[in-house]
Amino acid sequence: MAKYILKRVGLALITLFLIIFILFVLVRIMPGNPFPSERMSAEQIVNKRAEMGLDDPILVQFGRYFINLLHGDFGKGTSLYYGAPINTVLSTCISNSFRIGGIAILEGTAVGLLLGITAALNRGKFLDGFCTVFSILGVCVPGYVFLIFLQYFFAYKIPFFPYFFDPNRFVFSSILPSLSLSLFTMSTVARFTRNEMVEVMDSDYVRLAESKGMTGSLLVRKHILRNALIPIVTVLGPLIVDLLTGALVVEKIYGINGIGKLMVDAIAGEGVDYNYVLALGILYSALYIGIMLVVDILYGIIDPRIRVSASGEEG
């Protein structure tokens, strides 16, 4: 198992390095630059470029950036926030997005699993149909539409929840945005869990377990859920990254100072802020790779077929 994990971690690091390099080059060659020409004179731009080292060969620039990155420093913004250190700005945004995203993940998976399991165990009955309709709605309705709906009823009509995000009442004001963020995850997990469980319930090994005398929650826990979880873990990975990295529109509508909003500002502000785009790109990729790594390791724990073959014991 240790060998399996080590191999995965090594692969993840290599992938991350390649992504950083490609991102860096892409940002440099993409159209647009950090300097809004209508507000700066040509001379100012030349000076600024030289100051930021943008005229050096790209590999030199990359080397400098990468070494800073190894020290955990994303550098400074080129136009956004008057060149404040990115680390400071980022940490506020990350903490907002991650905490709301984290709550959304918990809600989404917990309710999603519960709905899926309920539907599968009541296959063909009313609850099954209800869950199906719910998950179709949840996949189709965008999170921000749901948020506006929630705002209208639970902040405006019944003024119980705050209308906008308030860092001082963090948990309370996170409820509406995290609910609307989790809707998609909830429905996807519910649908997947339901379908996987139904498939496993029809399998020969569950029939064999029943012929041994297994029933009820024991059968679900020991045989059905574990086998159904394998594919669910796979879909869960990307969904979690999506939630953590914040949703652009939801953050904008609810006035949350998160990384989704930051990304929009970095690209659509006055001039493209190279270093913010890069920093966020790297952050997204690192998260994605990290979650996939966790998924791979979880796989090994849940599914013995993968564990054994990957550690080279057999097969």
Add this chain to the structure above:
Amino acid sequence: MEMKNERTILQINDLDISFKTNAGIIHAIRGVNIDLQKGETVAIVGESGSGKSVTMKAAVGLLDANATVNSGQILYRYVDDYGHEQVFDLLQMSKKQLRSTINGSRIAMVFQDPMTSLDPTMTIGKQIMEGILLHKKASKQEAWERSLELLELVGITDAEKRMKNYPHQLSGGMRQRVVIAIALASDPDILICDEPTTALDVTIQARILELIKDVQKRMKLSVIYITHDLGVVAKVADYVNVMYAGKIIEVGNVNEIFYDPKHPYTWGLLAAMPDLETDDDRLVSIPGSPPNLLHEPKGDAFAARNAYALAIDEKADPPLFKVSETHYAATWLLHPDAPKVEMPQELKARIARAQKEAEKYL
């Protein structure tokens, strides 16, 4: 609830089952009677879809959710913990009762495909112990030791190491041995084998059949085989039930069915079995395919494929005619007024050859 005689352990009376599907109601089992005597082996033979598996699934409460039992009884006799004889109708028991008192502990099943019938995420040791722990209330240690014994009993070498293996680390033949070990785990009275060798290659098939025969003798089991392979039937069965379109159309002991078959369908099945002397290049088969039970056939369900069909076959379903104490067949050809029809010459010759062959070993 009365059983025919005191040696009967399982008795299926007039079982009638239908399935609700999108296309309509399928009348899959149309009045089936099967008796199993203690310690004996009964085979149920038939084509796919003839209802042989469904019949036995009904006995162990594994019918799909869209199945309805319209009528019938499945009587099961056992001796309870106080030494009293009890007779139960399995169809009257709830799923919960069945699971806690019958499944695994009294009636166990061996399934067709060992590649899919073991849980891929659980060690085989745990899978065997599960049944023991569930019914016998044994300690974990005892269950472990019993599982080891069982693995050795079904001929798995290096049992201690195998206990910790996962199913994918075992070959198909080994897995089927494990499935048999699981079935035997809590000392059942009846073992139902649903095509136990169909998914295995021929050399392994013979060994698995030997194994089942062996444990049957040792543990005094009564065995029901569900199969479409007459070769298997000849090797293991005491009694044979030939099933067609949800009915038993011929029943008899193994000699009666193989040497003196009366139903044209049984003739067809036997003729389709190639032997060494078969000199035709083409294999014989029964023309046509089984009827769609969505529309219940009028008269004899086999009439359309039957070269010996009489006019009455189109109008009325034949009852079981008695041939001997143990041999019955549902064909109008046995009616006293029917014209004398002999089985095909070719089959007759083949049976004569087989009988001669068999006498050599007596």
